[in-house]
Amino acid sequence: MADSWSSSSDIAKAVAAGQVSATDVTEAALARIGKLNPALNAFTAVTAARARAQAKKVDAADKSKLPLAGVPFAVKNLFDVEGIPTVAGSKINRAHKPAQKDSPLIARLEAAGAVLVGALNMGEYAYDFTGENVHDGPSRNPHDLTRMSGGSSGGSGSAVGGGLVPLALGSDTNGSIRVPSSLCGIFGLKPTYGRLSRANSFPFVASLDHLGPFARAVRDLALSYDVMQGFDAEDAACVDRGIEPTLPSLDKGISGLRIVTAGGYFKKGASAEALSALDAVAKALGAATEIEIPEAARARAAAYVITTTEGAALHLGRLRQQAGDFDPAVRDRLIAGAMVPATLVVKAQNFRRWYRDRVLDLFKDCDAVLAPATPVTAPKLGQVTFTLDGVELPVRANMGIYTQPISFIGLPVVAVPVPLKPLPLAVQIICAPWREDIALRIACALEQMGVCAAPRPNL
């Protein structure tokens, strides 16, 4: 039977077996959102009428052909949802016309029987690692409502970690799937750059933007990811590559896989909790070898520069016309980004090619690399700085120091939560391009060993 902590695959099985209807599951999800969202502030829109209509369609369909039959899901509010403006966490976009059609990822999930129940809070224009939003208020951490959910897909972390939905979509430019996964204690998949279509989603940094799912169970990541795959010419970066399902190999275990740990940069500044989470995962996987990812600090620097300048270029017109309507913290970063000389940006892009080749060399001798997802567990809401390796740094820009050098070259990553007390923290399982299957397989093994799990909050 399905309850608020059920996985997507269990819900789909129960609906397919006729044990529960998609309508009942949808009503339960809407009721839970109504009850808990005032505290979590994860949702910015609830699409109740649409959800009820889709659930009715699923109930009338042949559910044996619907791998996500009746599974409620929600999307970060930068995904186009037909009929509502795509606000991307901003005040400015509220004046936009309602979206004409759904993001193709929403359409593919719904074609598989899933039921969209709403849109989720996020940091303004995705330039954020905190989950705070000056217009909508912060999405809150389900394990401690006084703490950050992580950004920028904060509402996605909060909604899945709080049991409001079993599945959510978010975006990750520098860590925005992996950081909320870590802070909220859930699983997140950032696929290879170019794998999932970004069409009909509000962009941030074309060179680095990725979309992907969040869940409380690894199988749900694989299930949703498999149905979202497929070429889409509408996204210039989407690669024309056949669908490579990950579910068939999910339970194969870790036998034969060479798994190593990233040292150096990826341990410098890590808190005791981050090192403890990494150690638990490495021990369980027998990952005794430590490697050095070359020039990771420079890679993070280059990602930072490309982000601030491409973000500034995207928003230049709005900065000229409506600067006063931005979150001031986002506005000041974007204005500064507009002033970085183009020569330095080209240098950062050139470095990206060089760094990619060096990191791909590492995968000749290993299948996966482990690193913490965040340097610390969830900071307090409103906390502006934290201390890493003895240096006081802004939280907003530095929560992604371990995620940025990885998304910079588009490698697939599964963030796996280690249920530390009192707050969880995730580890990244990083693989070679297009090997989401290996990352998910390792994540599944860790889940089966009981090392990684989404802790259930008291809400």
Added chain:
Amino acid sequence: MAAPLDDFITAAAAALELPLQPAWIPAVKANLEVSLRLANLVAEFELPDAAEPAPIYRA
């Protein structure tokens, strides 16, 4: 370094037609200092002349 960067910010805002309010300048400057420091960390890394970015990046 402080005064030239202030001048640069004022000139760049004018060139880019950005309506920069005086109250925003300290935060813009702090962000620009970080961005330039990180950009120079990348720029000082020697790459061969043949190292080019791809028009569309492939992972």
